[in-house]
Amino acid sequence: MTPRTGGMALLTLVILLLPLVMQNAFHYDIAIITGLNAIVCIGLNLLIGYAGQISLGHAGFFALGAYVSAILTDRWHWDPLAAMIIGAAVIGLLAFVIARPILKLKGHYLAMATLGMGIIISIVLNEESDLTGGPDGMPVEAFHLFGWEPSGNLTWYWLVAGFLLFSVWMALNLVHSPIGRALRAVHGSELAASTMGVDTLRYKVMIFVISAILASLAGSLFAHYSGFLTPSEGDFFRSIEFVTMVVLGGMASIFGSVIGAAILTILPQALASLHDYEMLVFGGVLMGVMIFMPRGLLPTITGFFTARRK
Amino acid sequence: MSLLKIENLGKTFGGVVAVEDLSFSIGPGTVYSIIGPNGAGKTTLFNLISGLYTPSTGQVFLDGENVTGLPPHLLALRGLSRSFQNLQIFFNMSALENVMVGHHLHSDTRLFPSLLALPTIAREDRRTREFAAEQMDYVGLGDYVHADSGAMPYGALRRLEIARALATRPRLLLLDEPAAGLNPSETREVMDLIRRIAADGITVVLVEHDMHLVWGVSEHILVLDHGCRLATGTAEEVRHNPAVVEAYLGHQARGR
Numbered sequence: 336m337t338p339r340t341g342g343m344a345l346l347t348l349v350i351l352l353l354p355l356v357m358q359n360a361f362h363y364d365i366a367i368i369t370g371l372n373a374i375v376c377i378g379l380n381l382l383i384g385y386a387g388q389i390s391l392g393h394a395g396f397f398a399l400g401a402y403v404s405a406i407l408t409d410r411w412h413w414d415p416l417a418a419m420i421i422g423a424a425v426i427g428l429l430a431f432v433i434a435r436p437i438l439k440l441k442g443h444y445l446a447m448a449t450l451g452m453g454i455i456i457s458i459v460l461n462e463e464s465d466l467t468g469g470p471d472g473m474p475v476e477a478f479h480l481f482g483w484e485p486s487g488n489l490t491w492y493w494l495v496a497g498f499l500l501f502s503v504w505m506a507l508n509l510v511h512s513p514i515g516r517a518l519r520a521v522h523g524s525e526l527a528a529s530t531m532g533v534d535t536l537r538y539k540v541m542i543f544v545i546s547a548i549l550a551s552l553a554g555s556l557f558a559h560y561s562g563f564l565t566p567s568e569g570d571f572f573r574s575i576e577f578v579t580m581v582v583l584g585g586m587a588s589i590f591g592s593v594i595g596a597a598i599l600t601i602l603p604q605a606l607a608s609l610h611d612y613e614m615l616v617f618g619g620v621l622m623g624v625m626i627f628m629p630r631g632l633l634p635t636i637t638g639f640f641t642a643r644r645k
Numbered sequence: 646m647s648l649l650k651i652e653n654l655g656k657t658f659g660g661v662v663a664v665e666d667l668s669f670s671i672g673p674g675t676v677y678s679i680i681g682p683n684g685a686g687k688t689t690l691f692n693l694i695s696g697l698y699t700p701s702t703g704q705v706f707l708d709g710e711n712v713t714g715l716p717p718h719l720l721a722l723r724g725l726s727r728s729f730q731n732l733q734i735f736f737n738m739s740a741l742e743n744v745m746v747g748h749h750l751h752s753d754t755r756l757f758p759s760l761l762a763l764p765t766i767a768r769e770d771r772r773t774r775e776f777a778a779e780q781m782d783y784v785g786l787g788d789y790v791h792a793d794s795g796a797m798p799y800g801a802l803r804r805l806e807i808a809r810a811l812a813t814r815p816r817l818l819l820l821d822e823p824a825a826g827l828n829p830s831e832t833r834e835v836m837d838l839i840r841r842i843a844a845d846g847i848t849v850v851l852v853e854h855d856m857h858l859v860w861g862v863s864e865h866i867l868v869l870d871h872g873c874r875l876a877t878g879t880a881e882e883v884r885h886n887p888a889v890v891e892a893y894l895g896h897q898a899r900g901r
Contacts (some may be wrong), residue, residue: 505760512766513745513752513773514758516738523735530695532721532813534752541756587737604796 338637342590346503363488365604367560370495371553373596376580377506378549384586385510385577386542387522388438389446391574393550394451398460398569399426401558402467405475408559410466410522419555423548430547434540453574460566470566478559491560498556499593502549506589509545516634518542519587533619566615584622585631593603594633625632648673648817648848649694654703654738655872656689664691665872666703671850671865676843678851678859680718681869682892687852688730690823690869694850695727696720707817722750724816728806728823737806740792740805742778747812777812784808784838800831807838817848824855836861860884 337544357363379393392643403422407413413421437448467473478485509515520528521535529535558564566571576599584595602620606613628635647670656664664686671677679687692698694705696717704713707723716722725748735743753759753769778790784804789797797805803823810818820839824832832855839862843849853859859866859880866883868875876886883889 508762512762513754513770514756514759516742516746517749517754519737519742520735520749523737524733526697527729527733527735527809528746529717530697530727531747531809532718532719532788533746534716534718640659 343500343504343507346590347500354492360488363492364368365601367488367491367495368557369559369597369600370492370499370569371560371602372577372580373499373593374553374594375550375577376504376584376596377502378546379577380581380584380586380592381506381509381518381542382546383581384592385515385522386518386587387540388539388543389442389578390433390449390543390546391446391571391578392449392451392456393546393577394569394571394573395456396426396430396547396550397455397557397573397577398564398566399429399456400554401564401568402460402473402554403476403551404555404558405473405564406466408476409474415555415559416480419552422555423551426551427544430544431540434543434564435536436537438536438543450571452572453569453571457566457569457571460569463557467564467566472563472565475558475564476564477562478556495556498552503589503593510587510589514538514541532626538611579621583621583631586635588631588633589626591631591633595631598632646673647671647706648708649850650706650709651694652704654690654693654704654705655701656686656693656698657701663872664693666871667874668703669867669874669877671817671848674843674846674849675864676846676849676851676862677841678853678863678866679869680853680859680866681875684871685751685869686871686872688821689728689872691819691850691852695725695819721813721815724814725819726810726813726815726817727819728803728821730821730825732802732806734794734805736795738793738794739776740786740789740797742776743805744780744793744808744812745773747780747809748773748776750813768810777808780808780812781805783811783841785834790896798878800827803827803831804835804838807842811842811847815847817850818842819850820850822854824853824858825849832858853868 353366357366375393375397379390382388382390400422403425404415404418407418407422408415433452437445461470481556485491517533517538520531520533521538524536577629580595581592582598583598584593585591602617605614606616609616624632650670652668654664654667667690681687689698691702695822696715699714704711707725710723712720712723735746752773758766766804773786781787781790784807785807786801786804789801794805807823808822824835827835836858839849840850851859851863863880865878866880867877868883868889870892875892876883876889878886
């Protein structure tokens with residue numbers, strides 16, 4: 336069994352067994368939010384960890400997906416699935432249009448450009464109050480699939496789990512294909528990649544669009560799950576949170592992104608009992624991990640075990 | 646018919662002329678060396694030919710086709726590949742994966758079959774893996790097939806770059822100082838390797854400071870000085886050209 340199928344089996348097992356230990360609606364809520372965050376982080380890790388391109392604006396795509404779903408279903412009474420797919424397509428197109436100019440930038444300049452992009456999206460969501468309800472937020476219709484309406488936490492849990500497993504599977508397939516190798520080559524040396532025949536801009540744009548589409552789909556599901564949206568879903572701090580999840584879990588590690596998302600979703604809740612000291616401990620954990628495990632949690636741990644086997 | 650033809654090629658950076666009105670052509674199946682003192686414009690010339698720089702003036706023809714200003718990946722598609730003077734290894738990958746990237750143009754890179762992991766993708770990738778291992782064997786890196794690129798010695802990395810460039814199946818291979826930083830025995834191995842590559846029908850253009858290597862492998866030599874052609878000809882002709890001896894090789898060459 337390769338690490339890839341083994342990891343997939345382990346993740347499936349954890350997802351299947353979790354309902355046995357989860358006791359109340361609050362636990363399910365955290366699990367579902369973890370799953371949705373993880374989907375965004377998988378896409379973002381393809382961009383940051385594999386292709387080596389930073390984005391500080393991905394919460395913008397998440398929120399756009401959420402709002403497109405909300406507006407199409409609430410104001411125009413679209414079918415939620417159709418709204419979700421059309422939303423993903425439109426946001427994919429938007430990402431494509433944005434990506435071509437900004438992915439010619441490198442390093443800090445790219446970070447600034449994506450940061451600006453996220454802030455613009457956030458401002459639009461706040462200001463277009465006729466459509467979005469502005470800072471007061473807007474309600475979202477319940478999700479339904481061909482007449483079937485997922486209600487209750489357990490149903491939503493399985494829906495998000497299925498989507499998460501599908502995203503992990505596709506992301507793993509991609510990174511283990513020649514395309515994944517081309518992405519890592521772009522990360523390693525753009526100069527050498529291009530002389531090896533890799534159209535570097537095309538691959539950067541491709542993975543940017545894929546990650547935006549994943550964020551948009553997760554956003555759509557989030558909108559229907561939570562039933563109410565505010566523009567804070569798309570603000571700068573959410574973008575930073577996604578990047579932190581990717582970095583904490585491990586760059587260029589798909590399973591690491593799931594773990595990073597889980598930790599950063601669960602930890603603030605677990606620390607809530609500490610009241611005033613919550614952010615202090617939270618920051619301390621983050622700093623500790625990055626100082627002692629600079630490659631991120633999962634790569635460090637797997638590296639430790641493979642080194643011991645030798 | 647020449648494989649590579651350069652016509653009136655020039656490149657200026659601001660007010661600095663790096664390459665000026667340079668014309669020459671390279672026949673297929675030869676080893677062609679470009680020498681000259683530091684700052685003569687050799688690497689600039691390489692960057693112009695390989696599409697990293699856009700020429701200020703002049704044109705580049707590859708096998709009769711005007712390829713002036715084409716980006717590197719389109720030149721790779723037309724059979725031009727290169728190595729770098731300052732190593733450009735993908736240190737985030739294993740040695741073998743580095744070479745596999747060289748096979749990119751001949752791999753199946755369709756998005757949807759890759760996302761769905763269709764069996765054809767995996768099957769073809771196994772062939773790519775074998776092909777890359779053969780290339781590593783060919784340049785004498787058989788022992789490093791399973792190595793991490795970050796754990797390889799400098800001399801091996803130089804050859805890894807050549808293996809990666811060969812994996813693109815080039816017709817024209819540009820080698821930018823492949824012997825820089827190598828010891829004499831490693832340099833001899835590189836010399837043998839260049840001879841083998843040329844014998845297999847790949848045209849090699851070489852920029853090199855190590856004169857043993859240049860004399861050892863080159864059929865033709867172009868001598869650059871201040872971005873202009875100082876001399877050209879066979880190795881013997883250039884070696885005995887008084888202008889070259891004076892301007893570039895100096896007393897060291899006469900002493901040999």
